[in-house]
Amino acid sequence: MKQQGKPSKKKYIWIVIILMLILLFILLLSNCGNKKNGTLVNCPTPSAVVEEGEIERKSVEEIKNELQTQVDKSMISMRFNATPSKDADGFYNLMIECTSKNTNNYIVEITKADTGELLWKSPMMKPNHHIKKAKLQAQLPPGIETRCKVIYHGYNPNTNDYLGFVPWQITMYS
CATH class of the missing domain: 1.20.5 (Single alpha-helices involved in coiled-coils or other helix-helix interfaces)
Incomplete structure (x- = not known):
């Protein structure tokens, strides 16, 4: 019991x-x-880093400004004559403008839309530069509208690395 x-x-x-x-x-x-030397020993390895202090937070305005800066870097602001024609001296009024809003340098090419034949190629253009008129490197048949492409090739201004291209359609008159 x-x-x-x-x-x-x-x-x-x-x-x-x-x-x-x-x-x-x-x-x-x-x-x-x-x-040992400021770190814990004989502990399991954590899957995250623990830091002292509060997380730094950005205001909505700061985030918007940072995003807009990134967008601006990738944007292109160019102007050109969509219907250039040849003058009496054999120059075409291209009116190509690399506006001051750009952050990259550009080389502009004009090719025939149907064959891809290169008609003209610009020197490197920096922001806030323009070309009013130029002679083509290849001739267009007289009196005929020719569908062409204007191709802007972007380059990093610091490294000259190729960034890509943007094409537009135009009609040229000779």
Whole structure:
């Protein structure tokens, strides 16, 4: 017969197991807390970096300005005559303008739309530069409308790396 007030053997075993688990947990924590050169040693590697202080946040206006700057860098602002014609001296009134809004340099080519034949190629144009008129490198048949492409090739102004191109359709008159 069991006496009241005395715990059973099973309760003692459970108490010992719980105490051992607590002791093991304390040993792990105390070992993990050792510092060597300012870093914790014998700790599991965290899956994230914990930093001191609050996260720096940007205002909506700052975010919009940063995004607009990125968009502006990738935009192209060019003007050209969509229907250039030849004058008496053999020059075409191209009226090509690389506006001051651009951040890149450009080389402009004019090709025949149907054959791709190169008719004219500009020197490198920086922002805020223009070409009013030029003679073509190849001749167009007189008195005929010719469908052409104006192709703007963009280059990084610091490295001269090629960035890509933008084509437009025009009609040239000779």
